[in-house]
Amino acid sequence: MNKESVIIIENVTKRFPVGEGEFTALKNINLQFKRGEFTGLVGPSGSGKTTLLNIIGSLDSPTEGKAIVLGKNISDLSHQESALLRNKHIGFIFQVYNLLPVYTVFENVEFALLLQDYSKEERKKMVMEALEWVGLAGMADKKPDKLSGGEGQRVAIARAMVKRPEIVIADEPSANLDAANTHAILKTMKQLNEELGTTFLFSTHDEKVMGYLERIIHLRDGAVEEDEIIEANIINR
């Protein structure tokens, strides 16, 4: 099983200006992620998990080194190109869901498709399918403030998955969820990962989440401390 690398991180360093000086959040990181991986970044607060995910999501760019996502060097992309990359190929799941409050569940999920050229019928089909994946087809017309936390995060998963991206980035997706909901959404994501071959990249502190990961990358002070493969969680595909 020799799969291509969808994400290649080469000597990536990220420094933030802080007051007069600089703070180094990532120190010379080298990592590769293959298609279909179900991987988590784990480490104490401030270890650089979010910073690395933001770079991979092309929301930010490295100070030094190269981040190549789906063959594209993040540093070389224009605003338009990186927007297109996110729109078509990368799904985001946030800790606080970030649903748009004035839109219904359906419209929230539909949003990314509106930026592309799908017909109304196609969009409807895709959105309903995505809502079925997360078990919320019956709640399409609800507004986000009527949802429970677990339902909100499942809408966010549907929104990230509806465009069938190559990569899904989930920054602490379970931080606001109870145990039952955490297990539920992880099972859903694991299933989508298996069925659609989507690459999932998490950051987490959560032991329950770690129980599902195939690979755990331990970060500390902006450097990779350990890159651990969890054989038990790898499904033979």
Add this chain to the structure above:
Amino acid sequence: MNLAFQLAYKNLMGAGLRTWLNVGVLSFSFIIIIFYNGLIDGWNEQAKRDSIAWEYGYGQLLNSEYDPFDPFTILDGHGTLKEEQRKNLTPILIRQASVYPDGRMLSVALKGVDVNQSTLELPIQALKESTTAIPAMIGENMANAAKLKEGDEVLLRWRDKGGTFDAANITIVKVFDTDVPTVDNGQIWIPIQKLWDMTGLQNHATLFVANEQFQATNIPGWKFQSQEELLSDLTDIIAMKKVSGSIMYLLLLAIALLAIFDTQVLSVFRRQKEIGTYIALGMTRSQVVGLFTVEGSMYSLLAMVVGSIVGIPLFTYLAKTGIAFPAASQDIGIALADRIYPVFGIQLVLTTILLVVVAATIVSFLPAKKISKMNPVLALKGKLQ
């Protein structure tokens, strides 16, 4: 763009009260601006129409000695024209005189008008049909000031050609209603043939009023003032009214725009997470700037709708029934009817809409422009200042 409109519409509807507050203030400005300008335009039209009908005709040929603004020039400012030069002209001879209603003395301008003329709207029929020795007609203001009514006789004193005083009773055969104060206040109209006899100034006129067919030529001793020149004072006064009024409604508009600006600044600040989410979902920053700008300018579009719902019936009603003006405001010195029929022209409405929409778009764009410089990572954290 279409997407921005859809999203903006949803966002505004989702924002509820705040949206309707902005829309309310803005549509109020819309209505006030259109109402005020429509009123002025209506007044302008009415004043011009009445001044032309009652006084100016299609221009006036004035004796060059005569200055309408200097009563002392009345005495010598008159002359005659040759028969062929008088074509398409209605002669008016003005003399200074006094009347004595109830023993009080009132100085008046005694105006002789051709009873066969058809250029001016003066109700000459009454003069023509009367069998009294000196039939006279006056306007309502004059009638009130002199306490005269139709059928009254009053003593008139005037000077003849030689300068000697003469006196006789005149009979008020008609009190007419006009909006043009300059043919009413302090004026007494009698047939010009009578005035010629009374003064010995056969065929003399102070001025001639032209009709539509009149072709202005240079006649020595006379100066021609076109209709536009005669109306220019009126036009100036009304233009001034327009400017002083616009200060009021521009202030109102400024308040409405400030409210939109404020909402936008607040939105850009409060909705950072949302902005970050849009960018994470694949919108470009300029698309987000566009979305927020459209949201702001959509206030003006909604205001247009609300303004139309209130304004169209209101304006249609006002244009039909007119607006009553109290008698006190008649002293303004230019033609002001008791009732003005506002004119809401398509040009007025379109300019107002353009003005409001463009202004709202600009004040929406300015705060939204900040988004293009936002760091999406910080926006997602909601940590921007």
